[in-house]
Amino acid sequence: MRTAVGLIVAGIALAACGPAGTGARPEPPPGGTKRAGTDPTQTPATTASGSPTARGGSTTQPRGLAVRGIIGGPDGTAVELAPALAVDLAPHADDPDGTHAIVLVDGTGAVVRSTAFTPVRSSAEPAEGTTGPATSGSPFLVVVPPDLSSVAEVRLEAAGKVLATRRISSSPPAVGAPALSEGDAGSLGVTWTSSDPDRDPLTHWVLVSADGGASWESVAADLTGRSVSVSRSTLPGGTELLVRVVVSDGLRSAFATSPLSALPNNPPTVAISAPADGQRATGDQTVVLRATVVDPEDGSRDGTPVEWSSDVDGHLGTAAELLRRADHLSEGMHTITATARDSAGGVAIDQVTLHVGRS
Numbered sequence: 001m002r003t004a005v006g007l008i009v010a011g012i013a014l015a016a017c018g019p020a021g022t023g024a025r026p027e028p029p030p031g032g033t034k035r036a037g038t039d040p041t042q043t044p045a046t047t048a049s050g051s052p053t054a055r056g057g058s059t060t061q062p063r064g065l066a067v068r069g070i071i072g073g074p075d076g077t078a079v080e081l082a083p084a085l086a087v088d089l090a091p092h093a094d095d096p097d098g099t100h101a102i103v104l105v106d107g108t109g110a111v112v113r114s115t116a117f118t119p120v121r122s123s124a125e126p127a128e129g130t131t132g133p134a135t136s137g138s139p140f141l142v143v144v145p146p147d148l149s150s151v152a153e154v155r156l157e158a159a160g161k162v163l164a165t166r167r168i169s170s171s172p173p174a175v176g177a178p179a180l181s182e183g184d185a186g187s188l189g190v191t192w193t194s195s196d197p198d199r200d201p202l203t204h205w206v207l208v209s210a211d212g213g214a215s216w217e218s219v220a221a222d223l224t225g226r227s228v229s230v231s232r233s234t235l236p237g238g239t240e241l242l243v244r245v246v247v248s249d250g251l252r253s254a255f256a257t258s259p260l261s262a263l264p265n266n267p268p269t270v271a272i273s274a275p276a277d278g279q280r281a282t283g284d285q286t287v288v289l290r291a292t293v294v295d296p297e298d299g300s301r302d303g304t305p306v307e308w309s310s311d312v313d314g315h316l317g318t319a320a321e322l323l324r325r326a327d328h329l330s331e332g333m334h335t336i337t338a339t340a341r342d343s344a345g346g347v348a349i350d351q352v353t354l355h356v357g358r359s
Helices: 004-017
Strands: 053-055 064-072 078-087 100-105 111-117 138-144 153-158 161-167 179-182 187-191 203-209 217-223 227-231 238-248 253-257 260-263 269-274 279-282 286-295 307-310 314-318 321-325 332-341 347-357
Touching: 064 153, 078 153, 078 161, 078 238, 100 138, 111 138, 203 227, 217 227, 269 332, 269 347, 286 332, 286 347, 314 321
Parallel strands: 078 253, 279 347
Antiparallel strands: 053 260, 064 078, 064 138, 100 111, 100 153, 153 161, 179 187, 187 227, 203 217, 203 238, 238 253, 238 260, 269 286, 286 321, 307 314, 307 332, 332 347
16 A cells, blocks of 8 residues: 555645545535635735745634545555645535445544545556555545544444544644745745644645635645745745645644745746757758747746847847758857746746857
């Protein structure tokens, strides 16, 4: 059965973006149209230095607790429970056709809530020489109410059997809103505080949103420390950056979200794919000038016009792909430069050398 790392990342994506693929049906969210993952915020401040700055903050409380795990083994009874996550999603409704159930029971063993679901079937092939289910297992994620005050134990059941259990700790963990700082070598530093009255070991997950909480992406998982450095190249510049830290003691969980922050624009990157560095062109041979542009804010920009120039002949043209005959270029060694610009005015260049001969 696969380890929990991939499962945790997949679970965060499901928990942050919605219940798709869980096999359970979401109940209508309270308040009608509020999107999962959004937070009330204020207009951010900006600085010329490029450091992230912020005003305001989030007081949003989790609407659900994502109970997650993976089911494997030849008979589907080997279960690995991953730490539960506090999420901004409404609890899932019971699926009457579900094959499994997450069952919350109180101290007397009475059922507080049962949510039936069907695990996502793994697309992996069975192990060689076997006809059983895929050994990588079938992941599941079921959102239950976050209030566990009357719950003593969480169970995974199927066909009248208890496949896995986890006892509830006495007290939930707490986590403080993450603080952002400009890190070393183009990174964003994220620090936070967390604690647990029961002294349970805590694990943390860090998610970022570049659109004010409309969507989230996991950038770090399974952290036992209380800080992480995130590469700036993975974070689009803009004025709607949010960072969320989720903490779990195994079953009880909480999250906290940073105030809305501003990050400076990331310049694009441009890579010349033709001509090859040091290439030789002679006579009337066609020289292909081609480059690819990628920008953290604008995305991959294949086909985006690039400015081409030579240190010998000057401006050559503007196009994603430019064709020039060798005999229309001056003889000798050229430094060919491709210049790309993004929508915010960021500039990047790449250079290769080209030797032009007459024969």
